[in-house]
Amino acid sequence: DTAVSQTPKYLVTQMGNDKSIKCEQNLGHDTMYWYKQDSKKFLKIMFSYNNKELIINETVPNRFSPKSPDKAHLNLHINSLELGDSAVYFCASRLRLATNEKLFFGSGTQLSVL
Amino acid sequence: DQQVKQNSPSLSVQEGRISILNCDYTNSMFDYFLWYKKYPAEGPTFLISISSIKDKNEDGRFTVFLNKSAKHLSLHIVPSQPGDSAVYFCAASAGNTGTASKLTFGTGTRLQVTL
Numbered sequence: 001d002t003a004v005s006q007t008p009k010y011l012v013t014q015m016g017n018d019k020s021i022k023c024e025q026n027l028g029h030d031t032m033y034w035y036k037q038d039s040k041k042f043l044k045i046m047f048s049y050n051n052k053e054l055i056i057n058e059t060v061p062n063r064f065s066p067k068s069p070d071k072a073h074l075n076l077h078i079n080s081l082e083l084g085d086s087a088v089y090f091c092a093s094r095l096r097l098a099t100n101e102k103l104f105f106g107s108g109t110q111l112s113v114l
Numbered sequence: 115d116q117q118v119k120q121n122s123p124s125l126s127v128q129e130g131r132i133s134i135l136n137c138d139y140t141n142s143m144f145d146y147f148l149w150y151k152k153y154p155a156e157g158p159t160f161l162i163s164i165s166s167i168k169d170k171n172e173d174g175r176f177t178v179f180l181n182k183s184a185k186h187l188s189l190h191i192v193p194s195q196p197g198d199s200a201v202y203f204c205a206a207s208a209g210n211t212g213t214a215s216k217l218t219f220g221t222g223t224r225l226q227v228t229l
Contacts, residue, residue: 004157041221041222042116042219043158043203043219043222045216056216058216092157099165100146100163100165101146102148102160102163103150103217104160105150105157105158105159106157107155
């Protein structure tokens with residue numbers, strides 16, 4: 001009964017390929033995110049969607065295209081994969097309360113570009 | 115420009131003792147701070163948070179202290195347990211009243227609690 005689930009967990013592919021990572025949350029949250037954790041362990045925000053609308057785009061190359069068919073899903077499509085795209089990608093959804101908020105993360109997708 | 119820094123990549127503490135994890139930030143606009151815990155092959159999970167209007171927040175064995183003048187926060191775990199062994203990320207955001215806030219994370223500190 002996973003709250004934020006993303007698939008696949010591991011993705012190994014060749015340079016130049018196009019791949020997608022899917023994310024779904026069953027928490028009823030309005031806001032979802034994609035974060036990237038690179039080899040230096042920095043966890044950086046890539047995108048945020050609120051009710052299917054793009055809210056944050058952190059100067060990510062346009063080879064990365066998020067798509068939100070509904071507020072429970074935020075998928076990430078990557079075109080023309082490069083070696084530097086190898087990282088762990090985390091999806092998250094946000095619970096926002098009056099005085100605080102917290103993110104719920106998926107278990108991550110480890111992308112290896114060969 | 116690393117706005118949230120965790121200068122200790124790792125920390126080893128004996129079971130039952132106190133674990134102190136530190137975090138420094140540079141952006142004076144940050145007003146909300148969180149700690150996340152991450153086990154291998156899992157996503158980060160929320161642990162505890164603190165607003166800039168407070169200097170301390172406690173939840174069971176976990177206490178977060180905030181020193182705004184020093185732009186420093188710390189997470190205390192007392193007593194430390196083997197199950198606390200994980201990577202701990204400090205995170206901060208500026209103004210969480212909008213439709214989407216942006217958390218800036220540190221690089222994490224790996225805590226090892228030994229028997």
